[in-house]
Amino acid sequence: MSTAALALHQASLRRGRRLVLQDVTLQARPGRLLAIIGPNGAGKTSALSLLSGAASAEAGEVLLDGDPLARIGAEALARRRAVVSQGARIAFPFRVHEAIALGRAPHRGRTTHHQDAALVEEAMARFELLHLAERSVPTLSGGEQQRVQLARAFVQLDRPVLDGTARWLLLDEPVTGLDPAHQVRALAEARRFADAGGGVIAVLHDLRLAARYADDVALIEGGRCTVLDTPAVVLTPERIRLAFGLDEASVGLFLTA
Amino acid sequence: MSASATGIGLRLADKRRRERRWLLGGAGILACIVALAGFGIGALAIPPATVLHILAAQLGLADAAGIDPLHRQVFLAIRAPRVLLGFGVGASLALAGAAMQGVFRNPLADPGLIGVSAGAALAAACIIVIGPPAIIGASSVLRPWMLPLSAFGGGLLATAAVYLLARHEGRVVTSVMLLAGVALNALVGAAIGWLTFVATDEQLRSLTFWTLGSVGGANWASVLPTLILALLAAIGLLRLAPALNLLALGEAEARSLGSDPARTARLVACFAAVAVAAAVASAGMVGFVGLVAPHLVRLLVGPDHRVVLPGAALAGGTLLVLADIVARTVVVPAELPLGVVTALVGVPFFFWLLLRSKRTGQSE
Numbered sequence: 203m204s205t206a207a208l209a210l211h212q213a214s215l216r217r218g219r220r221l222v223l224q225d226v227t228l229q230a231r232p233g234r235l236l237a238i239i240g241p242n243g244a245g246k247t248s249a250l251s252l253l254s255g256a257a258s259a260e261a262g263e264v265l266l267d268g269d270p271l272a273r274i275g276a277e278a279l280a281r282r283r284a285v286v287s288q289g290a291r292i293a294f295p296f297r298v299h300e301a302i303a304l305g306r307a308p309h310r311g312r313t314t315h316h317q318d319a320a321l322v323e324e325a326m327a328r329f330e331l332l333h334l335a336e337r338s339v340p341t342l343s344g345g346e347q348q349r350v351q352l353a354r355a356f357v358q359l360d361r362p363v364l365d366g367t368a369r370w371l372l373l374d375e376p377v378t379g380l381d382p383a384h385q386v387r388a389l390a391e392a393r394r395f396a397d398a399g400g401g402v403i404a405v406l407h408d409l410r411l412a413a414r415y416a417d418d419v420a421l422i423e424g425g426r427c428t429v430l431d432t433p434a435v436v437l438t439p440e441r442i443r444l445a446f447g448l449d450e451a452s453v454g455l456f457l458t459a
Numbered sequence: 460m461s462a463s464a465t466g467i468g469l470r471l472a473d474k475r476r477r478e479r480r481w482l483l484g485g486a487g488i489l490a491c492i493v494a495l496a497g498f499g500i501g502a503l504a505i506p507p508a509t510v511l512h513i514l515a516a517q518l519g520l521a522d523a524a525g526i527d528p529l530h531r532q533v534f535l536a537i538r539a540p541r542v543l544l545g546f547g548v549g550a551s552l553a554l555a556g557a558a559m560q561g562v563f564r565n566p567l568a569d570p571g572l573i574g575v576s577a578g579a580a581l582a583a584a585c586i587i588v589i590g591p592p593a594i595i596g597a598s599s600v601l602r603p604w605m606l607p608l609s610a611f612g613g614g615l616l617a618t619a620a621v622y623l624l625a626r627h628e629g630r631v632v633t634s635v636m637l638l639a640g641v642a643l644n645a646l647v648g649a650a651i652g653w654l655t656f657v658a659t660d661e662q663l664r665s666l667t668f669w670t671l672g673s674v675g676g677a678n679w680a681s682v683l684p685t686l687i688l689a690l691l692a693a694i695g696l697l698r699l700a701p702a703l704n705l706l707a708l709g710e711a712e713a714r715s716l717g718s719d720p721a722r723t724a725r726l727v728a729c730f731a732a733v734a735v736a737a738a739v740a741s742a743g744m745v746g747f748v749g750l751v752a753p754h755l756v757r758l759l760v761g762p763d764h765r766v767v768l769p770g771a772a773l774a775g776g777t778l779l780v781l782a783d784i785v786a787r788t789v790v791v792p793a794e795l796p797l798g799v800v801t802a803l804v805g806v807p808f809f810f811w812l813l814l815r816s817k818r819t820g821q822s823e
Contacts, residue, residue, distance in 0.1 A: 254715060255715075256711055256714060256715065275717075276714070276717040276718070276719065277717035278717075279717065280715065280716050280717030281717075283715075284715070285711075285712070285715040287709075287711055287712065287715075290708065290709045290711070290712055291709065292707055292708055292709075293564035293565070293706075293707045293708075293709075294564075294566070294707050294757065294762030295757070295761065295762055296707065296761065296762055296763070297471075297475075297761060299468065299471045299472065300475065300761065300763060301708070303472065304704055304705060304707075304708060304716070305716070307701060307704075307705055307716050307717065307718070308716055308717040310701070315472060316469060318472070319468040319469035319471075319472045319473075320468055320469070321468075322468045322472070323466075323467055323468025323469070324468075326468065332467065335467065335471055336471065354708075358716065
């Protein structure tokens, strides 16, 4: 099977004694942006950690381009997908350009330091970090640090498509903590990554942003993926009202009319 | 690619590289100058020119004629092993400190503060007073390694205990880490108190040495195992620098970048225990070097472990040789314990770090 996709196939995940994901099947395709939505604690982050290889499924399979994820070496995997998780904090006062350059680690010995520096610069420009390049990361605001993480992930992947294979960007609430302009900018960059042939999977809380930027939306409720389809199909007032337990008056606040 | 149009990325990366080269070069030169001072200063002063002359003669590069035999004797039998041991001890402690700070993701993880030195010292003290196990006691080959080996065991146990206690959901809780150190240090204080109670007079003298540290007893037989172990630890730890950089991003992030944080932590624990054992077995508990030296380097060139580890080793060795010069000159003809001198510098430094981490809220 050589379908280019990152997919969960009837995957289950247990944390402690709790079954946080049960029989989840979903598939993300290159060139598309998949938004994962759902109530707090429904298992969105857990699904993302299965897809990234951070957690391994108790049952079922995680497949990257048809191969079981667990069989891909850690460094090779790091060149094919990058992860931005929630609230990551750097431990020492690395400067912005140094922290972003850490994303080049899986490529050590494969590229020159000129190429690495050019990629770092490109990513800093992408996320408007050039003027902060020499600032120490822990002194930045939460939103700025989040942009550093995003830039690091872009640098980790080189290009949306490399050597004919799509690269994958896995983002857990990537725009939380960003101001509106940077939310739009970050999702536009993710969108561009997908348009250039890469795959993007993003956990999003903002349903309007999901409607605006995603090609597909997966709704996760109570550890199950209940629907995966285009935004027009998934993001209907009725479905959202039921999934999030909203009343009829307030559901309109979260959906594009 | 529109990227390298301005080239600022390359300029920044190259600037950092230059800074690092300057730091390591400067630290190396400083280490040599301080070593020369250490060789020369003492009850019998040996001028730097004479020291260089003796060194050249020993290496067969110069004629030994014209060297005062007393100078030569004092240099070879007393000063050289003492300075080398001091440098090895300081470098080991600083390197262990820098690497452990990387794994704990916390700049306060000093081998002395978190009880690793104490664990090593306790194991060694037990061997001195209670006596070595029969296998080691009988073998003349193992004898010089007896103290380093037991110190290694004690240090490794202490590191593992503190790490497992303080780690919570992928991060290290500073307060638990420091409290675990307090507990271990208290345990060792009590145990050494008890050992002094049962020890003979001769054992007692070597016990006081453990608690405050000294490189005064240096001779070639004690220097060599220390330097060999220190070198072994240095080789092991320096190779882990890139992995420690990734770990700074967080455990999950390091894993997603293809690194294995658990493996990094295990290897650092082992090699750091070797380094601490090398230091403690030959010089007792000398505090704060592992805290101060890595910090000085980070302040100057940032936290990249590829420069912090070697830089801290050079700075730690230099600091300890300096501290030893102070220890043996301020109260001539007596000597201050080395740990007293390092504490005088290290304690204010530690307070400053604590206050700073409180202000910036960097470590929770």
